[in-house]
Each structure stands twice: as structure tokens, then as C-alpha cells.
Amino acid sequence: MKKGYIQVYTGNGKGKTTAALGITLRSLCAGNKVFFGQFMKGQDYSELKAPTYFKNLTMEQFGNPAFINGKPSQDDIDRARKGLERMKEVLESAEYDMVVFDEINTTLFFHLLEVEDVMAVLDLKPEKTEVILTGRYAPQEIIDRADLVTEMKEIKHYYNAGVEARLGIEN
Amino acid sequence: MKKGYIQVYTGNGKGKTTAALGITLRSLCAGNKVFFGQFMKGQDYSELKAPTYFKNLTMEQFGNPAFINGKPSQDDIDRARKGLERMKEVLESAEYDMVVFDEINTTLFFHLLEVEDVMAVLDLKPEKTEVILTGRYAPQEIIDRADLVTEMKEIKHYYNAGVEARLGIEN
Numbered sequence: 001m002k003k004g005y006i007q008v009y010t011g012n013g014k015g016k017t018t019a020a021l022g023i024t025l026r027s028l029c030a031g032n033k034v035f036f037g038q039f040m041k042g043q044d045y046s047e048l049k050a051p052t053y054f055k056n057l058t059m060e061q062f063g064n065p066a067f068i069n070g071k072p073s074q075d076d077i078d079r080a081r082k083g084l085e086r087m088k089e090v091l092e093s094a095e096y097d098m099v100v101f102d103e104i105n106t107t108l109f110f111h112l113l114e115v116e117d118v119m120a121v122l123d124l125k126p127e128k129t130e131v132i133l134t135g136r137y138a139p140q141e142i143i144d145r146a147d148l149v150t151e152m153k154e155i156k157h158y159y160n161a162g163v164e165a166r167l168g169i170e171n
Numbered sequence: 172m173k174k175g176y177i178q179v180y181t182g183n184g185k186g187k188t189t190a191a192l193g194i195t196l197r198s199l200c201a202g203n204k205v206f207f208g209q210f211m212k213g214q215d216y217s218e219l220k221a222p223t224y225f226k227n228l229t230m231e232q233f234g235n236p237a238f239i240n241g242k243p244s245q246d247d248i249d250r251a252r253k254g255l256e257r258m259k260e261v262l263e264s265a266e267y268d269m270v271v272f273d274e275i276n277t278t279l280f281f282h283l284l285e286v287e288d289v290m291a292v293l294d295l296k297p298e299k300t301e302v303i304l305t306g307r308y309a310p311q312e313i314i315d316r317a318d319l320v321t322e323m324k325e326i327k328h329y330y331n332a333g334v335e336a337r338l339g340i341e342n
Contacts, residue, residue, distance in 0.1 A: 002337070005329055007185075008326075009186060011324070013321035013322065014178075014190075014319060014321050015180055015186060015190035015193075015321045015323070017193070018190045018193035018194050019185075019186035019189045019190045019193055020193065021192070021193030021194075021196050021197060022186075022188070022189035022190055022191065022192030022193030022194075022195075022196065023189050023192075023193075023340065024193075024196075025193065025196045025218065026189070026192060026216070026217045026218050026339055026340070027217075028224075029217040029218055029219075029221055029224075029339070030217040030220075030338050030339025031339070032339050045197070046197045046198070046200040046201040047196065047197050047200055048200075049200040049201075050200055053199075053200075053225065054224065097339070098339075130340060143326065143327065146327060147327070147329040148185060148327060148328050148329050149325075149326035149327040149328075150184035150185050150186045150323050150324065150325060150326065151184065151323075151324040151326050152184075152186070152321050152323055152324075153182070153321065153322040153323075153324050154321060155314065155320035155321065155322050156314065156318070156319060156320040157319050157320075158176055158318040158319050166173070167201050168197055168198040168200070168201025168202070168203050168268070169194065169197070169198065169301060
């Protein structure tokens, strides 16, 4: 039986969620079934249309339409917890070859979730399932637990030159 | 009119081609037209099936089925040059919203192409087109030219623990 690993994409550079989308695309093209959960996000990203192209892909968002600015609200915390509950069901179902926890590291950084609770859900990962964790500020516990960790490091970014997020590129 | 930028994904970590695939998926979901050219690669990657899901996506490979091991052959050089010619046509056609030069940095590292020739092709980029360049060892000229540069840094990799490349994950 195939063995799935835990991959982490962290760091301050661009390409973390994007890499998760890329590995999702590759997995779908190989005929696999993928669940893509987006924590912290409730905005209308282009990628949310991806399931219309792939029947094997499920995408769900667990965040607010607005970004967290300053102190997270109780609603932010409740949504993250509900999201984690949902991810627990997803892993327990053992239905998916790949499960993405997009921005999970960021929920930990903002204390929306506790790292022990996330680790307890990761314990439920079926042997075959590949798990992808994204978001800057991955805590040491997550890094220790992962099989593969890539840090995306910003060398140069046009945001610094005043470019706004663009449809089909950043969202 | 929208403005396209030049993005570079480089470094020794996993996720460069994967990020290029992810941004391709996002762009396609936004209704854009994408050309994805793979230098150095001729292997049967899962992602080559992606155009069967998206009519707006063209993927072409410009490499040999075998990886370069040691000194590149004349055939490796010829294929890379043909690939660059093709990318020139692609940019000149002004047909695409996004054009990916996958592993272009690696062709420069192996001296399959000269950096001046690649820069001359990048000069043909239509204003609207987003260009994505991937591969480790991006030379300084490419970094200087790019609007956004992300370095993928390997923090931990299961290859080091003896895991082989897997279908739908690495290929």
C-alpha cells in the first residue's frame, strides 16, 4: 500500500498556497481524490472554481471574508475550530488520497487553534493519505512532525513596489 | 489594460514547478489562457494530463526523457534551443495571459542556453502577460530582471530518508 507523508510549506515568500494548489492539480491528474480546506480565508479566490473542473476535488473555506486585522474575534476562533472539526471528519473518512490544511500554520500563529489540537487531528491521518500544511510561521512542533518542509523565502516582491493583489494571480 | 509581471521560483527546496502549476491552475480558473513549457523534462509527469481538463491550457516539453547526468549532450542543448525558439513564438503570438518557463534556470546552470538569449526572449513579453520562471540556481541577471523572486529552501526532505519519487506527488 502506498504511504502518504506530511508536507509543510512555510516562510514569508509567495508560493505556499500556490504550491498546495499545484500539488493538488498533479494529484488530481494522477486520478487521486483531494480535499482542500482553507483556514483563515473566506474571500472569493479563483481557485474555488477548481472543483467545477475536477469531480475528485472538494474545496471548503473555514474563514471570514475579511482578513484578521489586529486581534482575532471570537467568530474567527469559532470558524477555525469548526474547520478543524471538519478536517478531523475528512481524515477519519479515509476517503482522500491528499488532504490540504491551507493556512493552518497561520491559525496557530494567531492562536485561533492550539498546536496540540492540530497534532491530535494529524494523528488521524490514514497511512495512504498525503497531508499538506501551509502558512507562514510553522511552529517547531509541526516542523518536527513533518516529513518534508520547504521554506518560501521572499527575495523580491512587487507588493513592495505597490502592486495590488490581482485576479488569477494572487486570488 | 492589466499588467503582467515576471515571477521567479528558485532554490533547492521542493515546490518550484509545483508553485508554477498552482498559479497556472488559479489563472485557468480565472478564465485566462496559459502556456506551460517544460525545459529539461521529457518524463511522463501527471501534470501533462492537465490540458485534458482545461481547454485554455497548452503544455509542451522540451527535454529528454532521461535526466542530465554529468555533461549535457548535444541533443540536450538542441532541445533546449528549440524550446526557447518555441517560447519566443509563444510570447510573440501575444495569445497567452500567463507563460511558464519551467526549469529555465536549470538550463542556464547546465549551459544549455545562454542568459542573454533568454533575456532577449523575455524582452518579447507582451505587457499583459505574466511570466513564471522556475528552477534552482537562478542567475543574478534573471533575479535582477524579475518583479517577484521566491527562494524555496529545503528545511527537511524525505528523499534524504530514502523515499522515491511518487506518482501524483512528485511526478
